[in-house]
Amino acid sequence: MSTDRPSFRHPQAARNTAGFTRKDYEGAISTLCAGCGHDSATNAIIQACFELAIEPHRVAKMSGIGCSSKTPAYFLGRSHGFNSVHGRMPSVATGANMANRDLLYIGISGDGDTASIGMGQFAHALRRNLNLNYICMNNGCYGLTKGQDSATADRGSAGKKGVPNPYSAIDLCELAIELGASYVARGFSGDKQQLVPLIKGAFAHSGLAFIDIISPCVTFNNTATSTKSYEYVREHIEATNTFDFIPLQQEILAHYPEGTSQEVVMHDGSIIHLHKTDAGRDVTNRRKAVDSLEEEKAKGRLLTGLLYVNQNIMETHDIINSTLRPLNSLTEADLCPGNTALQKINAGLR
Amino acid sequence: MERVNEFVVRFANVNGSGSASANNLFAKAIFRHGLPVSPKNIFPSNIQGLPTWYEVRVSEYGYLGRRGGFDLVVAVNGQTLLRDYRELSPGGYFLYDSSRELTPDFDRTDVTPIPIPLTDLCNTAFQNPKLRQLLKNIIYVGSLAYLLNMDFSVLTEAIEKQFSKKPKLAEPNIKALEIGYAYSRDHHPDTCRLRVQKTDRVGDNILMDGNSAFALGAVYAGATVAGWYPITPSTSVVEAFEKYTKMFRVEADTGRRKAAIIQAEDELAALGIVIGASWNGARAFTATSGPGISLMSEFLGLAYFAEIPAVICDVQRTGPSTGMPTRTQQSDLLACAYASHGDTKHVLLFPCDPHECFDLGADSFDLAERLQTPVIIMSDLDLGMNDHISPPLNWDDSRTYDRGKVLTAEDLDNRQEKWGRYLDVDGDGICYRTYPGTHPTKGSYFTRGTSHNEYSAYTEESPIYQAGMERLLVKWQTARSLVPSPRVKMRDPESRLGAIFFGTTTHAAYEAMGNLASQGVKINSLRLRAFPFQDEVIEFIDRHETIFIIEQNRDGQMRTLLIGEGNFAPEKLLPVLSFDGMPITATCITSKIKALLEQKQQQSSKDGGNA
Numbered sequence: 001m002s003t004d005r006p007s008f009r010h011p012q013a014a015r016n017t018a019g020f021t022r023k024d025y026e027g028a029i030s031t032l033c034a035g036c037g038h039d040s041a042t043n044a045i046i047q048a049c050f051e052l053a054i055e056p057h058r059v060a061k062m063s064g065i066g067c068s069s070k071t072p073a074y075f076l077g078r079s080h081g082f083n084s085v086h087g088r089m090p091s092v093a094t095g096a097n098m099a100n101r102d103l104l105y106i107g108i109s110g111d112g113d114t115a116s117i118g119m120g121q122f123a124h125a126l127r128r129n130l131n132l133n134y135i136c137m138n139n140g141c142y143g144l145t146k147g148q149d150s151a152t153a154d155r156g157s158a159g160k161k162g163v164p165n166p167y168s169a170i171d172l173c174e175l176a177i178e179l180g181a182s183y184v185a186r187g188f189s190g191d192k193q194q195l196v197p198l199i200k201g202a203f204a205h206s207g208l209a210f211i212d213i214i215s216p217c218v219t220f221n222n223t224a225t226s227t228k229s230y231e232y233v234r235e236h237i238e239a240t241n242t243f244d245f246i247p248l249q250q251e252i253l254a255h256y257p258e259g260t261s262q263e264v265v266m267h268d269g270s271i272i273h274l275h276k277t278d279a280g281r282d283v284t285n286r287r288k289a290v291d292s293l294e295e296e297k298a299k300g301r302l303l304t305g306l307l308y309v310n311q312n313i314m315e316t317h318d319i320i321n322s323t324l325r326p327l328n329s330l331t332e333a334d335l336c337p338g339n340t341a342l343q344k345i346n347a348g349l350r
Numbered sequence: 351m352e353r354v355n356e357f358v359v360r361f362a363n364v365n366g367s368g369s370a371s372a373n374n375l376f377a378k379a380i381f382r383h384g385l386p387v388s389p390k391n392i393f394p395s396n397i398q399g400l401p402t403w404y405e406v407r408v409s410e411y412g413y414l415g416r417r418g419g420f421d422l423v424v425a426v427n428g429q430t431l432l433r434d435y436r437e438l439s440p441g442g443y444f445l446y447d448s449s450r451e452l453t454p455d456f457d458r459t460d461v462t463p464i465p466i467p468l469t470d471l472c473n474t475a476f477q478n479p480k481l482r483q484l485l486k487n488i489i490y491v492g493s494l495a496y497l498l499n500m501d502f503s504v505l506t507e508a509i510e511k512q513f514s515k516k517p518k519l520a521e522p523n524i525k526a527l528e529i530g531y532a533y534s535r536d537h538h539p540d541t542c543r544l545r546v547q548k549t550d551r552v553g554d555n556i557l558m559d560g561n562s563a564f565a566l567g568a569v570y571a572g573a574t575v576a577g578w579y580p581i582t583p584s585t586s587v588v589e590a591f592e593k594y595t596k597m598f599r600v601e602a603d604t605g606r607r608k609a610a611i612i613q614a615e616d617e618l619a620a621l622g623i624v625i626g627a628s629w630n631g632a633r634a635f636t637a638t639s640g641p642g643i644s645l646m647s648e649f650l651g652l653a654y655f656a657e658i659p660a661v662i663c664d665v666q667r668t669g670p671s672t673g674m675p676t677r678t679q680q681s682d683l684l685a686c687a688y689a690s691h692g693d694t695k696h697v698l699l700f701p702c703d704p705h706e707c708f709d710l711g712a713d714s715f716d717l718a719e720r721l722q723t724p725v726i727i728m729s730d731l732d733l734g735m736n737d738h739i740s741p742p743l744n745w746d747d748s749r750t751y752d753r754g755k756v757l758t759a760e761d762l763d764n765r766q767e768k769w770g771r772y773l774d775v776d777g778d779g780i781c782y783r784t785y786p787g788t789h790p791t792k793g794s795y796f797t798r799g800t801s802h803n804e805y806s807a808y809t810e811e812s813p814i815y816q817a818g819m820e821r822l823l824v825k826w827q828t829a830r831s832l833v834p835s836p837r838v839k840m841r842d843p844e845s846r847l848g849a850i851f852f853g854t855t856t857h858a859a860y861e862a863m864g865n866l867a868s869q870g871v872k873i874n875s876l877r878l879r880a881f882p883f884q885d886e887v888i889e890f891i892d893r894h895e896t897i898f899i900i901e902q903n904r905d906g907q908m909r910t911l912l913i914g915e916g917n918f919a920p921e922k923l924l925p926v927l928s929f930d931g932m933p934i935t936a937t938c939i940t941s942k943i944k945a946l947l948e949q950k951q952q953q954s955s956k957d958g959g960n961a
Contacts, residue, residue: 050868057794060630060786073796080786084622085652091577091619095626095634096577096786098610103787121622124615174938297394316612323606326783327574328631330608334752335572339745345566346742349556350382
């Protein structure tokens with residue numbers, strides 16, 4: 001049973017440019033385990049929405065089934081949410097997006113929901129480049145059914161049950177890049193500093209933005225033998241270029257010496273400034289992006305940060321050339337051809 | 351055999367040989383003689399090479415179902431030549447390509463052969479090898495025109511109309527017609543005693559397939575989102591929808607379309623797209639067949655329980671499993687009525703002709719939104735893919751869409767009491783919903799397939815769960831008052847015999863009722879148009895002693911549905927079934943009912959003797 005938060009509001013709470021306080025982006029109290037990585041991810045989403053001054057009711061939260069899919073109840077309480085069926089969030093989000101292209105869609109899924117039962121839907125939402133912010137809270141196990149290995153669990157990693165996983169792991173970010181996602185990032189629920197800008201960049205992006213958030217399961221997969229534990233991830237994390245996200249309409253104050261940064265202009269006019277490191281990575285090059293992931297993996301490191309971005313791929317609505325108006329706003333006058341046209345069709349069938 | 355305006359012609363062709371357009375030309379020409387015609391395409395699950403048949407029933411009486419048997423065969427498929435010859439009705443005519451001689455097996459004395467050297471005629475007249483194959487078919491249509499005494503100008507005009515944009519192609523087609531006509535005239539004068547005579551029995555009717563009609567209904571009803579996965583025999587529904595949206599839904603200023611058609615990765619996703627779109631306030635549908643329904647069951651349960659509108663057009667084919675993908679059946683009834691785990695029930699509609707595919711198709715969107723639940727149109731391959739004579743389509747321009755109970759921002763502001771997504775304030779089991787993005791602070795809720803209370807919060811409280819499930823039954827009762835009513839025909843109010851049928855069984859059933867009536871057996875009939883069943887259905891069954899349930903499946907699925915939902919004694923409802931994959935025939939229905947009546951009579955005299 002979800003519990004609403006008390007509606008008390010601090011009179012001096014900071015407001016964003018749209019006049020909302022951070023509280024306006026919160027949802028019901030979480031029923032997940034204390035210390036669950038998903039709650040940190042939820043907080044990062046709230047923070048990103050607050051900082052971008054998104055109108056809460058212009059967001060639709062879509063999810064599948066699992067611990068992660070419960071989280072839409074815990075953020076943006078003023079938004080409509082849809083907790084659908086296991087692995088099917090992408091198709092429901094596709095339909096919702098087709099009906100109204102003007103809302104911001106946040107799709108929440110987990111590693112079971114995405115990498116196993118929902119793999120087909122995940123793949124096809126990617127290749128259609130649906131304008132969706134697809135966030136996968138990835139803990140390498142099935143929490144709600146008590147800790148079975150998921151398809152993202154690394155070979156040899158062992159959770160609470162102590163049995164090493166014998167199968168190879170699916171790297172969702174690599175897959176997303178291969179399958180046509182136009183914005184791919186990996187974050188860690190324990191690193192809010194990195195995660196919030198990644199989410200903000202996703203929101204500004206037109207097309208499918210996929211964020212794989214490594215989000216440890218404190219109850220079943222936070223063991224010393226697990227590669228998805230807080231400790232292991234902290235020790236093995238490697239970041240791509242750090243970056244600043246500059247929303248549209250915000251003055252650029254920072255100064256970037258020539259050759260030290262790479263600028264990516266997002267669809268809505270926002271800018272991502274990547275601070276170049278010596279690694280020579282290029283997040284706008286698909287092949288190099290996959291190479292970077294593989295290279296770090298070979299070194300036993302987990303690459304995080306913005307991994308790939310391509311602003312030049314059309315999103316689904318533009319691919320199918322559908323109207324710029326929300327389809328759900330069209331009326332009889334827009335949609336019904338009328339009886340005269342029908343009689344002409346009859347005449348052609350005689 | 352001598353017949354005027356009442357006969358069946360069967361064309362036996364090779365799939366992929368271009369016979370479809372020639373055969374359609376023939377059927378259309380019959381139609382344009384003012385004669386009711388009913389063409390059935392009996393095709394293989396194959397693109398090229400396997401046998402295919404096209405059966406055309408010509409009936410001045412207006413019988414549109416399959417009769418059974420055929421009187422003239424146009425046999426141009428070597429693979430099936432002997433079989434086609436043997437299956438021809440006694441007294442019938444056998445038109446074949448005599449470029450190759452028949453073997454001694456073709457020795458029937460009760461049929462009339464009509465040899466025409468189609469290949470030789472074609473190869474002499476035309477050089478282009480690609481055209482040859484197509485025109486060989488047109489030559490036999492020309493021959494038929496002479497043999498059946500058709501008005502030749504009807505055919506040439508049809509060709510000119512068909513090729514109005516490519517007049518160069520019309521020329522060889524007309525030449526082919528003339529070659530066939532002349533050959534028959536010169537070699538087979540007075541051979542064929544089947545004749546076509548112009549009448550005005552067609553009136554303003556149209557010739558259309560059910561899939562196109564449903565798609566057009568969806569356009570008129572304002573459907574904007576279609577999620578689908580290709581599957582025979584439903585694919586042409588979405589293809590037609592695409593075609594009509596290109597005709598009617600393109601914005602003049604932007605060139606963009608007022609529709610979103612998404613070919614999904616599977617049927618699960620297809621229905622997921624529909625549910626997401628409907629949840630978000632767009633009218634959406636999918637079209638599928640039995641195997642798709644199996645996959646969609648998961649989402650049907652979600653839509654039922656979370657109360658989201660969805661329109662599904664099920665163009666049924668022969669099951670189970672992959673079954674016979676290009677043959678027809680009415681065998682998804684139970685799968686659709688109770689699709690998904692847990693207690694679920696879904697509204698079903700049963701159109702019987704293209705006119706109803708259009709009307710019920712358009713109505714299904716109003717019903718789905720009014721009832722906030724899935725509505726499944728139960729079409730089938732016969733209705734969906736074959737051309738049928740049908741009353742013309744009509745749209746009342748004053749009609750507005752019934753979007754059901756949806757609250758606007760203004761409604762939310764004016765509301766005094768607390769709003770609950772699943773709160774039944776009107777007592778009809780239907781609650782008020784909101785679309786995402788409607789109001790900055792009011793009306794948002796969390797849609798879920800988990801158990802929920804009246805305010806859509808998760809609950810595991812048994813009484814709250816149970817109350818929700820019971821409210822869905824109240825809504826089910828409301829549905830009974832909204833779905834289209836059945837069509838009752840009382841031939842004799844005193845008769846103790848009744849028949850119930852639906853969908854494509856209708857035409858053959860009415861013909862059988864007519865046959866039986868002329869033999870003194872008067873059977874009242876009820877044509878179902880919807881599930882849940884209304885009181886009229888229950889009353890009809892109650893007032894008769896014996897009811898024949900006529901349907902196209904093995905297990906009598908409609909009978910099971912009626913027994914279960916109406917609590918009828920099984921022995922009162924007698925199954926009359928046909929499930930071979932071919933459209934049911936009047937002959938089959940007539941003989942099965944007669945056999946059942948004889949059995950009953952024997953039973954009662956035996957019982958009488960024992961008493």
